[in-house]
Amino acid sequence: MIKKYLLIILLLCLITVTPGCWDQTEIEFLALVRVIAIDYLPGRRAPYLVTVAIAQPIDAGGGESGGGQPQTLLFSGVGATLDLAFDHLSYNLSRRLFLSHAETVIIGKDLAEYGLHHTLDFIIRHNQIRLNSFLLQATGMAHEVLTVPERLSSGIADEILGLIEEAEEKTETVTQVAYKFLQQLVTPGQDPYTAIVMVGPPLEMTIPELQDKEGAEESGEGGSSDAGGGGSEASGSAGTRREEEVLTLAGLGAFRSSKLAGKLDHTETRGLLWFLGKADRAIVAVPDPYNPGESVNFLTDRVDTSIIPVVSNGEVSFRVEVKEEGDIRSLTGTLDLSPPETIKKLNSAKAAVIKEEMEKSLRKMQEMQTDLVGFGAILYRKHPKTFEQLQDRWREVFSNLKVEITVKSTIRRTGHQRRPFHPAR
Amino acid sequence: MKKSVFSILKKLFIAGRRPRPAQRDNNYAAKKPSDDDSPVLARRLQLIKERLGESNDIIVRKFASSGDRVDMAVFFIDGLADKKMINDNIIQPLLSATIVNNYAEKLTPRNAFDLAKKHIVSTGELTEAPDLTQAIAMVLSGDTALIIDGQQKIIICGTRMWEKRALSEPEAEPAVRGPREGFSETMRINTSLLRRRIKHEKLRFEAMKAGRRTSTDINLVYIEDIVNPRTLEEVRRRVAAIDTDGILESGYIEEFIEDAPLSVFPQIEHTERVDKAAAAVLEGRILIMTDNTPFMLIVPTSFFQFMQASEDYYERPPIAAALRVLRLFVLNFALILPAAYVAIVTFHQEMLPTQLLLSIASVREGIPFPAVAEALIMEFTFEVLREAGVRLPKTIGQAVSIVGGLVIGDAAIRAGLVSPAMVIIVSATAIANFALPAFNVAITLRLLRFPLIILGAVMGLYGVIFGLIIILIHLAGLQSFGVPYLTPLVHGSAGDMIKIVIRPPWWMTTLRPRMLGLKERRRQATNLWARPAPPSERELTHEDPGDENA
Known part of the structure; x- marks a missing residue:
């Protein structure tokens, strides 16, 4: 019995030794x-x-602290x-x-x-x-x-x-x-x-x-x-x-x-980011709707994009809805932000800027016939049969795709200042 | 074939559960010649001399009642018996009573025994021994034998008294909060310490003896209406089966009665804290008290008991919970940290963050040894240092730790023999090891670290996990007096299981551990969630209620 145990212990030791240390590297x-x-x-x-x-x-030898x-x-x-x-x-x-x-x-x-x-x-x-x-x-x-x-x-x-x-x-x-x-x-x-x-x-x-x-x-x-x-x-x-x-x-x-x-390029990339819902640190300069030549700067806080494929009569189009929230960072002019209408107007002005960026980006992608947003993949998820029909010529379809973009912007915060300051005359 | 290999493996990892059958030498006591005992005093004294020899601590004092009517002798061991007591309560009354109380006439060899027992000898404890053999055994424990000429029976007076160490703080198990007195070497003091904590009529001290030559007193302590009678029976059986010449420490008993004697893991907890022992008894466990040692054994024991400290039960429950989780981490650190380091550094470099890898690589640059050798050297050095520190007197021990830890460590790094990373790992492991509350588990982990390092160096983390699985299989196979070692992780109720990581407040601790199979599991009333309710604020206001009414 003891011999058997010894044998097994020996075998266990051998298990540790025989595979060797081939993978070992200092x-x-x-x-x-x-x-x-x-x-x-x-x-x-x-x-x-x-x-x-x-x-x-x-070499950190010699006990030097830091080690270089x-x-x-x-x-x-x-x-x-x-x-x-x-x-x-x-x-x-x-x-x-x-x-x-x-x-x-x-x-x-x-x-x-x-x-x-x-x-x-x-x-x-x-x-x-x-x-x-x-x-x-x-x-x-x-x-x-x-x-x-x-x-x-x-x-x-x-x-x-x-x-x-x-x-x-x-x-x-x-x-x-x-x-x-x-x-x-x-x-x-x-x-x-x-x-x-x-x-x-x-x-x-x-x-x-x-x-x-x-x-x-x-x-x-x-x-x-x-x-x-x-x-x-x-x-x-x-x-x-x-x-x-x-x-x-x-x-x-x-x-x-x-x-x-x-x-x-820079703007086109950001356009793509709006599509992907990832442009949540974007700085957007929006022309002041009241004072031409001045601008309002926004920092986007949150972006939520939903891309909805629409198939009607075999025709594929997309609806892209962007919900964007952001803070005002600074003004170049002296726009008073307290009236709610101003905020509304700014919202739509910002939405327009974002929409333009997106459209520009989409145009570039369609030109190159590269579906970076993955419209096809989204279509495949919602309407697999339709996509399977189009799959072989998807790039071509994509380059002529109708995409309807709606952007809804919201201003969350106006920074630490509510009313603009007017320098004393 | 497959099955037999498996069963052999099983036997190897799950060591035998039953201790060897009792081999008590029943003829041993009979061999002693007790038949040559005789009631004649002179003959008896001669026999005592023959049997005990010429040791100078054996005192035999012969005297006679007045008128030389009855010859008597007291027989005791110097240093074990209270001489003053013998003088005042045995010899003095016997000598003077014969005069004062007019016993002189009454005292005859025939009635001397009864009279002495009933009226004259005034020690609190008084029994009788049927023959000399038993009387000698009692005398060797510190009692005094009063031998009366012509009487077969011998009066035994309880006069045990010897130099005792004062009660001191339990040094091996210090606690920030909790009673400061620990057990001492004297059984009687120890029982009194427990009795003072549990003043219940059902608290039992069951006396046993072990050791042919030392005949060491052993007490089984339990509360009769809580303890599992079958466990108790098993403890009795195993203690009774001990057949050895001497028991010098409870460690001897531990080895004789534990389930897997060859396992590296301790299966019986020991303590020198009275509060811990009392808590164990209250929980339904059995305490095995051994004379001449402050360490009491607690059975049955589960592994997680070693992860608990008495402060857990005295400090606030959330903190105790945090500490228990911390100790579980510490347990793992102490066991696998060096092995995991060696494995990762030599096999799984991709697992380290790049910057950390670069730091380790830069400190390893120019080190002549592979990581495994470095680890083994450092661990070995550390073990030697620790051993040296323990053995040396306290004052020198500090010097050793300074010289060893600081000077040698620093010099080794400067000389480029070991890398600072390894020093960090080894010292972190050592500190983790010190943080474990139980020393006997800590040394086990110290031992297991070495095979794990080798496994890690040979097979990487795969090997470490392999080793851990073997350890786990072994742990899962262990039992302590019928209770699985990993209780309450296995077989435990949810309530018991959660106690591994948290310590519920006392008002929620309504049940004792399930796996002990106790007669009485309930500790307190069923109102589990009935928190202690403080009086409402209104009741506490010190305004006179009469004012409000007015």
């Missing part, structure tokens, strides 16, 4: 990839260019497929590539235009890349995005993440994680979109009045710094040039199926 032997940038180089035999931003933890900021290094590889490109890239790495912490995947414009099928398949199948990493589309090369020096954050990955997080509070763009993109891609009657990340001069550089002063400061600093973090592709001259560039998240890349179809 944390410090990992190359933590924070951002993956994927580009397509048309006309090459190995068209896929992959650049990863690897966080290099600084992690440094970001760039590694690139090319290949006929993404797998080959990643393999190529790893030749340079002394540590194991670890993609689970890639919070952002940036798609180059050429790749987006070529089509994302292979890229998305790679992301879905990979056992490390998260489906909830953010998908961004670059206006140029995705690689270029990573070479931009960070401004406020401690590394390019944090800079991008910070922009993404801040974008949630604004209406410049809508950031999407990979699985949302995939969902939109595979939903019939819906086209996917991604936020656009742009590389460009900082906004203060685009203001001509500031130009001279800024230039003087720049030269005073002397453009030499470790910009780009010593990335393999970042040359010294590029470093100084990049010093003047920053990242901006603005606009949306509209995809038709998995291929880039076009771009929504």
Whole structure:
């Protein structure tokens, strides 16, 4: 009996030992990839260019408190497929590539235009890349995005993440994680979109009045710094040039199926956001209905959009009802807000502005034949038979779709001031 | 085949429920030559000398009544018996009474026994022993034997009195609020402490003895009209079955009577708090009191009892509830924190937030050991430090903790031998361990941590969960005197179950635990929701009611 017990205990011990520690990796032997940038180089035999931003933890040995900021290094590889490109890239790495912490995947414009099928398949199948990493589309090369020096954050990955997080509070763009993109891609009657990340001069550089002063400061600093973090592709001259560039998240890349179809600009993006009911931090400047030339600024608080498909005689149209609530932020003029009629008038004026934005956005989407709102999907939910008939030529139907938009705006608060102040004469 | 493997596994994890059958050596008592006992005093004294030897604490005082009519002797152990009492209440009356009360003439060897018992010896406790063997046993407990020449029976006077430790605060179980006196080593004091708390006629102290050579007194304490008679019978049976030469601590008894003697988990709770013991008795549990130790055993025990402290019952119920939840967290921390850390850091790096991963990676940079080795080294060091701290005198113990904890820890980090993250984990675990109210569970968790770390290092979180499941299976299989160990989590009523996390106010605690199978479950009247009603504000006003009427 005791022999039997001993045998079983031995076997149990063996269970723990025989599978071994194959999956075991000490944390410090990992190359933590924070951002993956994927580009397509048309006309090459190995068209896929992959650049990863690897966080290099600084040795905290010696008991220094703080431990120093992690440094970001760039590694690139090319290949006929993404797998080959990643393999190529790893030749340079002394540590194991670890993609689970890639919070952002940036798609180059050429790749987006070529089509994302292979890229998305790679992301879905990979056992490390998260489906909830953010998908961004670059206006140029995705690689270029990573070479931009960070401004406020401690590394390019944090800079991008910070922009993404801040974008949630604004209406410049809508950031999407990979699985949302995939969902939109595979939903019939819906086209996917991604936020656009742009590389460009900082906004203060685009203001001509500031130009001279800024230039003087720049030269005073002397453009030499470790910009780009010593990335393999970042040359010294590029470093100084990049010093003047920053990242901006603005606009949306509209995809038709998995291929880039076009771009929504600032207003068009916000128009789409009204459709999606997500524009709840929008700042709307409404022309003052009483004093021409003046405007009233609103901050939207709450948006509720309902999209109702209407099918009559085989004809499909949509009714979009937007209920918007907002606060007055400031006035440029001296409008007295106390009479209720003023508020009513302002409400309808704001509704008109919003409606215009929406119509403009819809027109653009219809032009591109990309159903980013998912009118088709909504139709499918309500009238599946009708949609099934139209499914094959849905984009065409969409481009001529009649959409009736009604906006109902409400003013919730007028800020801490009720009556305007009149400067003393 | 499958079934047999399963049954073997079952036996392995769920250790045997029945203690070994009693192997009491019944001939043991009979072997003692008691037949050579004789009523002749001289012969008896010689026998005493033969049997007890020349130990110098054995006092035999021979004397005679006036006129040398009756020879007598008192026989006691110095240090165990109250000499003053022996003088004043036994020897003095016997000597003087013979003169004063004119017993001198009456006292004859024939009636000396009855007279002494009835009229002369004035100790409060007085019994008789039929023969020398029993008398010796009593004397060894501190009583005094009065041997009268020519009488077979021996008078036993209760004169137990020895140096006792003063009642002190229970050091192993301090409480912020609650009585400050703990049990002491003397059985009689301990029973009095309990009797003072439960002044009920049904409180029973049932005397038993164990230990061939120590013949240690054991008391089973219970309230007769509450306790489950079958549990009581089982406790009696198991205690009676103890056959060993010595019981020096209640821990001996615990091992002899527990259900799964090889389990790492303690299945019998012990306490040196009188209030805790009284609460257990009132709850229908049985207290096993052992002489010469302040630690009393409480049976049956469920695992969650170890998660409770006496303050839970003295402080406000919501706070007690918060503390109980906290302790459940602490329990898990103390058990799995290092293992989970090792598993996550070496297998599941994707589970950590990126920034945290970067911080850990940067502190791990340049550490020569893998995380598991680091964890084992640190845990081992810590165990050594703790052991050193416990064994050393209090004053030096502090120095050890300073040198060990601060200096070595800091130096190890500076030297790059261990990472600060691991130091945080190990110390957090240790603090969590200290926060557990029961020391015997805490050391069990300390032990189980090591296999879990190894499992975590070999198989990741899968291994940790695997280990936890094995522990859970084991716990679910344990029993304590017929009560499942995980009561009230299993088999408990909803009311009992909720008491794992909350402590209901006393006015709602109407029932005793269901699984104990008590004769009387009700503690108080049925008005479950009848809160204590304070008088209304009106009644409290100090105005003279006569004024209002006027």
